[in-house]
Amino acid sequence: MSLWPPWRGRGEKDPMGGPSQLPKQDYEALQERCLRNGCLFEDSSFPAILSSIGSGSLLRKLPPRLQWKRPPELHSNPQFYSANARRLDLCQGLVGDCWFLAALQALTLHQDILSRVVPLNQSFTKNYAGIFQFWFWHFGKWVPVVIDDLLPVDEAGQLVFVSSTYKNLFWGALLEKAYAKLCGSYEDLQRGQVSDAFLDFTGGVTTTINLAEAPGNLWDILTRATYSKTLIGCQTYLGSERVLENGLVDGHAYTVIRIWKVTCKRKPEYLVKLRNPWGKVEWRGDWSDSSSTWDLLSPKEKIMLWRKDNDGEFWMTLKDFKAHFKLLVICKLTPGLLSHEVGQKWSCTVQEGRWEKGTTAGGRMKSHQARDTFWKNPQFLLSVWRPKESRTLLMPCSVLVSLIQKPRHRHRNRKLPLAIGFYLFRMSQLFGDQRKLPREFFLKSHPLSLPEEFLREKEVSQELWLEPGTYLIVPCTSEAGQESEFILRVFSRKHFFHEIGSSPKAVFFKEIVDQAEGHEKFFKYFERNPEINAAELQKILNQLPWSGLEGTHPLFSLDACQGILALLDLNASGTMSIQEFRDLWKQLIHYQVVFHKHDSDRSGCLNWGQLRAAMKSAGIFQNLTQDGKGIYLQKPEWLLMIMYS
Structure with a gap:
């Protein structure tokens, strides 16, 4: 089974900025x-x-x-x-x-x-x-x-x-x-990995467990996975897809569809149910369809679990599963799955990047000599905070980092993917000039986390436990000069994430810099207060200049700010992070531009005709209910009502 990643078809502009192979077809x-x-x-x-x-x-x-x-x-x-x-x-x-x-x-x-x-x-x-x-x-x-x-x-x-x-x-x-x-x-x-398809089906983050080195709480992990929004697959050891004597197929992928704990001889037995994509050819060992071990169960359990059909589905013990399968692949749609934080609200930040020969393709950190080029890799600054409700706890923050490389050929198996990984450094001080950290930083600093090995996979990910603070992430290829595009995703409860070399004001808050005429007070405010409440939000919104809109300065009431905060506060902390404010500001600027565009007489008010045209221009209030007598309000639409109420 190959590790080569999928590619696309033909023609349109790629979201990463390079040429894609899919046509624009309506x-x-x-x-x-x-x-x-x-x-x-x-x-x-x-x-x-x-x-x-x-x-x-x-x-x-x-x-x-x-x-x-x-x-x-x-x-x-x-x-x-x-x-x-x-x-x-x-x-x-x-x-x-x-x-x-x-x-x-x-x-x-x-x-x-x-x-x-x-x-x-x-x-x-x-x-x-x-x-x-x-x-x-x-x-x-x-x-x-x-x-x-x-x-x-x-x-x-x-x-x-x-x-x-x-x-x-x-x-x-x-x-x-x-x-x-x-x-x-x-x-x-013809060749691929379960994790590749999981990513293309969901956009989730895949975690691959080497079953030969499986953690002791593997059953607990499987239990949480099967009762959460996860997809689970597994793979046997590499081979030519021949059927072994035990009924398994080597070099083959299976789906994990169920787990169950039974009582056998007064002791617990942990069972895993799998399906062969062939729709036939099944495990022949203990707990297979024809195994006598089913007679050891109570009649009730046997009736509930046992089926004798040649449909590719079968049970086996967790012990046999670990012995005969190489990889367990879990695609997590809730990043906290493996960190006992199921149900908590997480935020995700995505950054795009590129390794270019001679400029940003610095390769991995090998020696002092190699660090001459390592520092040239793209560098990303990550600030991590504890959510308000967790500040009394002394536990580190769970952060999930995912690095995805873009294929280098429109046919997914024409070119091998590069071996990729990322390093994590703790930052003891901030560099105010927002330029790349120089070679000297890496000569003196030791990574807090580094790749155990560079993997030729589409995605590599790692769950990190970090104390609140500032960190540096450096994604790279195994060798200098190797070119590709990538996206870097960070999931956590609270964080701020941007590429060094283009300041956060240019990347995350470009709209604020443009509209606020370089107003620095806002950025300094968030440096002192990683999260703000409704009163602080009101103060910021009413102090920022709204230039270029040719209208009166909007004034936000405390009630309006409380409504906005309630709408955007996804983790119910009662506060707003810098990322949440970024989304808010972008929407406010958009609606202000639309408002003033249709306020043709500069009265500061819209009549019914102007309001209807503004709504159409903004693309809002379009979702009719089934009977046509009402509408579904989406988040931007509710926000607009708060602004002008």
Whole structure:
């Protein structure tokens, strides 16, 4: 199983600023055009020809006389998706993409997460035009992928790649085609890791546990994971996907779908339930479908847990699981999962960066000589604070850092990913000039955290326990001169995060610098008070100059500030952080510009016609209720009502 990361299809501007390979395709417009013209959509950017399947070994696996057909040609009653069908109904085809399918099957255990990737209102009846759309999280942004529904089939009309045990369901086959388009071709799905697909399905942070070195509380980790918003997969030791005597497949990915503690011979036994993406071939050891160990359970437990079906699903003990599987992959949608902080509100900050040969590709820290280039790597300043409700506790703050590299070729397996990692340093003093820390800093400083090894993976992450204070994060490749783009994400309860070399005023608070004419009082205020209450918010808002708006200075009442704080205070601390204020300021500036644009007579008030035009311009109050008599208020819309009430 390869560690190579996925890539995309063809054409549009990438959110990272580099060229992407996905075309700009408007799903609604294309569907409407096909319906108007009475034709079915054919995707010229991912056509129904062999080049979309690949150009190498996969072509040799294809059946003779391969055809491309649409689901209505393959079944008399095709359905896109059925909530009544058994969730784990997908089976792997000729593509060696067990890693993709194992992740996808984990996705089906969470309907709300699945519906973000797979819009479930698509069908082969209402407004059917042979066009479908799926969504993937790609390097900091959700991107749509549009496809036609022409699928590769053999001479008998059987799907060549992913299929469903329900022969009339096609969402899995169509999603695989969309992912193949994103990655370059079907052949580009041949190798990969479960963690790659988890990231593309959710934007969550993946944690990989080497089961040979598993922590003693592994069962507790699995318990919290199965009862939280997580996706769980696992992988056997590397191999050629051959079936071993014990029924497991080497070099193969599986989905963890359930855990259960039973009582056996008056002692607890810890069981893990897995599914093989093939939809068949199962474990043959203890607690397998044919094992006599089931007779040791009470009749009630046996009836509840035991099923004898050749469906690829099986139970095994936690001990056997640790012995026969190499990796456990947990995709966390709540970053506090592994730190006993489940349910706490976390904030996330994302920064984009680039390693460029000769300027910012400094490589890892090897020796004093190597540090001549190490300091050239991008440098990010991180300030960590305890939330207000935790300030009486002396425990360190939990911070999750995720580094994701961008693939270097539109076909995901054409170029190996770089080996990447990041260093963490404690800052004993602040550098006011906001320039990169010089070589001398790294000669004198020892990293607080450093990579045990540099990994050739799309994402590397680490959970850190940090005392409140200021830190430096330096992401890098294993060797100097290696080029790539990356995104760096930081999750914590309270933090401030920006790249050195472009000050926080330019990165996080560009709007404030522009509108407040370089007013420094605000920044100094937040340096003294990492969090502010409603009265302090009122003071700041009423003191800042609002230049360039050609109107009277807005005055904020204490009631209005209390309402704003209640709206934006995600962790119910009663205070606002610097990141939360940044979001607030951006929205206030936007609405002020819109207001003054439509206040044509400079009266300081909007009449009904002007107000309606301003709302349309701001793109608010558009969400009608089902009966059309009311609206759903989103956060910016409620904020606007507070401002002008």
